[in-house]
Amino acid sequence: MEGSQLQRLVEVMDQLRSPGGCPWDAEQTHESLLKYLLEESYEFVDAVQSGNRVDMREELGDVLLQVYFHARIAEEDPNDPFSIQDVAESIADKLIRRHPHVFAGVEVRDSA
Structure with missing residues (x-):
C-alpha cells in the first residue's frame, strides 16, 4: 500500500490543528465531531447501497478523515494520549x- 498519501493526511491535519492553522479544526473535540462521524458513515452506506463507486470513494475518504481526526485529538490528550x-x-x-x-x-x- 502506498503510504505517502496517508503521510500527507497526517501532515495536513498537523498543520490544521497547529497554531496558525484552522481555528475551527483546532477547537474540535471528540464530542463535537461525533455527529460528523455518524453522518459520514451513513453517507458511505448510502453510496454502497446505490452502487455509486465515485461517491463510495469520496465518502470513505470522509470516514477516514473522521478516524484520523479523532486519533489526532487523542494524541493531544495530556492524560492518556x-x-x-x-x-x-x-x-x-x-x-x-x-x-x-x-x-x-x-x-x-x-x-x-
Missing part, C-alpha cells in the same frame, strides 16, 4: 487474534 499508529497496531493485533487459522496454523472447516 494515543496515536493513529497505536490504533493501527491494536486493530492489526485484534485481526491476528481473531484469525488463528490464517496466522497461527489452526485448521478450520468452514467460515463460521
